[in-house]
Amino acid sequence: MRFDIITLFPELFTPFVEVGVTRRAYSSGQVAVQCWNPRDYAPGNYRRVDDRPFGGGPGMVMMAQPLADCLAAIRAQRAEAEPAPLVLFSPIGERIDHAQVQGWSDSQGAILLCGRYEGVDQRFIDRHVDVQLSLGDFVLSGGEIAAMALLDAVARLQPGVLNDEGSHQFDSFNPALDGLLDCPHYTRPEVWEGEPVPAALLSGHHANIERWRREQSLRNTALHRPELLDQARSRQQLSRKDEQVLASADLVNLAKPL
Known part of the structure; x- marks a missing residue:
């Protein structure tokens, strides 16, 4: 796939495509990225691209x-x-979610326009823009960070990019699984500053480990993003056991406001 990026600051993307695990997607050509500076297409000595x-x-x-x-x-x-x-990338755009990222990762790519200043002349938007997207209800100084976020999310879904091929299958928000938040994760040492790793993860009992991870995923989602549970219910992705966990007194007592 190929992404062409219209940006006044193409130099921002150079380190982005050269570092981190997702660089594999760019170096292999699975995700081709080319930047285009609109100043190169502006007339006059000053190459002006904006006005009052x-x-x-x-x-x-x-x-x-x-x-x-x-x-x-x-x-x-x-x-x-x-x-x-x-x-x-615009404040009025549809908010990017995992389903959208999956759709873009299965596409042939797109042309990404990174706006700057107060915005883009509406006549250009009306005539040429096909899709408007947003990272959320806040304003950035330009669309470059939003473009990088989309590219990173798409790149990590390409085959061979992540060390563990199945890693992204367990990402938070993946509707193919259930769309819930992921469970907490722990690594060595087993005890850090007096706090041990949960016993279930050290048991070596795969069924117990999976049960603990499922319960923690449900807990995280109920506490922080309860609307995701409603979406999972609408897709019939919660089991009777899941509902029992969610209805437990332990979970209710943990539900404190952030």
């Missing part, structure tokens, strides 16, 4: 024409057989 908003107000707005010319160059380079929706 009509109607007044603070900040600047990214101009439509340099973005349109940059987009045309990208589409000309991509093969016609590679459909590439244009994605804008």
Whole structure:
């Protein structure tokens, strides 16, 4: 798959694709990434890509024409057989979740537009943008971090990227499993600052370990993201035993406000 990134700061992506476990996806070509700077398509000595908003107000707005010319160059380079929706990271966009990431990981890629300043000229959005996405209800200084988040989530789902091929199957929010939060994890030493690893994890009894992990996953979800339980129920992914765990007095007593 291929992701073309429209950004005023392509240098931000250089270390991103060269470090960490997900670099395997980029170095192997499983996920191809190419950055495009709209300044390269802006006229004049100053290569201006922004201007003041009509109607007044603070900040600047990214101009439509340099973005349109940059987009045309990208589409000309991509093969016609590679459909590439244009994605804008925006506060009005649909929030990215695991199901969306899975969908993008199975796609041929996209063109990611990283906005800056006060935003992008609405006429460009109306004419060219196919999808708008958001990381959440907060504002970043630009779309680059959101683009990196999507790329990282997609890259780690590619075959051979993670050391353990099945690792991502147990990620939090995976609806193919149940969509719940993951259980806590522990490693050596067995006792750290007086606190031991839970006995179930040291038992060597696989059934007990799996039971403990399931109960902890249910507990985490009930305490921190209870709406995920409702979604799992709607998909009929909770068993009678799960409901018994959720109804236990122990779990109720642990439900304290954050």
